[in-house]
Amino acid sequence: MRKRGVLIINCILIVLLTGCWSRIEVNDLSIVMATAIDKMNNGKFRVSVQVAIPKQLGPVGAGGTGSGDGTTVLISETGESVMDAIQRLQVKLPRRIFFSHNRNLIIGERAARDGIFQTLDFISRVREARMRSFILFTKGEAAPLLKLTPSMERYTSETIREEQKLGAGIRIRIKDFIDMLTTEGISPLGAQVAIMPEEKGGKNSKQTPAIVGTAVFHGDKLAGWMNDQDTKGVLWIRNEIEKANITVSVPKEKGGGKISVQLMKGQSKVKPILEQRKVKMNVNINAEVELFENGSKLDLGNPKELHYVQTLLEKDVKKKCQLALDKGQKQLHSDIFGFGNALYRTYPKVWKEQYKKQWMEEFPDLEVSIHPHVSIVRTGLTIKSPEMKD
Known part of the structure; x- marks a missing residue:
């Protein structure tokens, strides 16, 4: 009897579960x-x-x-x-x-x-x-x-x-x-x-x-x-930069010309600094780039000149970040960079007691320091430009 009961229940379940009655x-x-x-x-x-x-x-x-x-x-x-x-x-x-x-x-x-x-x-x-x-x-x-x-x-x-x-x-x-x-x-x-x-x-x-x-x-x-240039700065600060080409102009006293590199790897980290309950932000940027074009007279096989070009690239990255910051802080008054969230995660008590309710009033005057470090890790199959070889 028990086996027959189980068999009847299984048959009922099979009938109920068979088919896709609600299919589209x-x-x-x-x-x-x-x-x-x-x-x-x-x-x-x-x-x-x-x-x-x-x-x-x-x-x-x-x-x-x-x-x-x-x-x-x-x-x-x-x-x-x-x-x-x-x-x-x-x-x-x-x-x-x-x-x-x-x-x-x-x-x-x-x-x-x-x-x-x-x-x-x-x-x-x-x-x-x-x-x-x-x-x-x-x-x-x-x-x-x-x-x-x-x-x-x-x-x-x-x-x-x-x-x-x-x-x-x-x-x-x-x-x-x-x-x-x-x-x-x-x-x-x-x-x-x-x-x-x-x-x-x-x-x-x-x-x-x-x-x-x-x-x-x-x-x-x-x-x-x-615009597109401001967006590049936003991506650098938010640690969302994936692809970027950087072109810098070499001053005339250094021979002139332009140098272009392509980003291989970029990483940014926002660090809130609290001094006497006053906050400021440090943005540390590290980037590795590959040389794609050297239209200057600089010999990038020379460590001093290579370091000089890296300095030019760092200035360009900092300029883009500063443009984005100025527009976000002074014109749009919008913390799309997540500085407030970084403060909240690092100093939750200070955020809750001092900044949470008035962050949008504090944000436009927030002191932000950009510290870029760019390394040229690849120079391609040649170091000197064709003009230098001639």
Whole structure:
């Protein structure tokens, strides 16, 4: 009897557990590749999604090169909220909108300046939301970026993703942005993306999305922008520098010319110094670079001249960091460098009692010292320039 009872229970469980009653077939999904969110003049939200057309997608080169060539379609709708706009979008699509493959979230300037808590709240609650998607910001409206047909990739979301993976600019994912919003002593930031011609000065050339700088925030509201050069300084200070080329000019009294190096390895460390309950920051930067071009008359096989060039490189790194600091402290008043967080982690009691409530008032006058150390560890297959050999 006992065996028969167990057998009956197993049969019932098998019947209940067999099959995928809640399954959704791929053929029933509208797969979103990128999302753009804008805020209109009337206060409504416009959500634009770049949706893949499955029958047109395949190996690179087999399909088109963008939404204009049939691999994706761009659909937009407005609503009282982000969710309302998406529900209105769904009416236009015969398949269920599916965000799990969303690669980029691009937010327009008006929506960013008014605050993006509402947008992030929706994204953080949606079960299908991909928190590892890149979050980017643009001057003007975001939707036009998804209309481009770049030459190198099949659609714009792929182009932006590849640029972000290169690590040449700020690379922030949605989860990183939310972490910064909820972390003490640091202000959020994100990459700035813009529409650029593929050929410089070419009026009729194709246009492509490009990472051109950084969007700086106070809380969830956009405070301003930093250009590409300022962004390099931000990356150095935040210990996020991955790829960088440094070109310095040699003074005429030293023969003139330019020298270019490429970063091999860079590391930065922020150290808070507390003196009589007054804080200042030391930023120690160590970099190893490889010589790629010597257009000067300096003999880099000479240790003295090699050291001199390293000094020029250190001055350039310090200048970029100082430009970023001046803009962050004096113009935008936003601690995107995380100095407050470094103070909080090193001296939590002092932070809580003295600085936490008034950090944004203290930050613009914070004393920051930059100490770069650059080493040329490779000079290539030759040390002297061709002009010196002649």
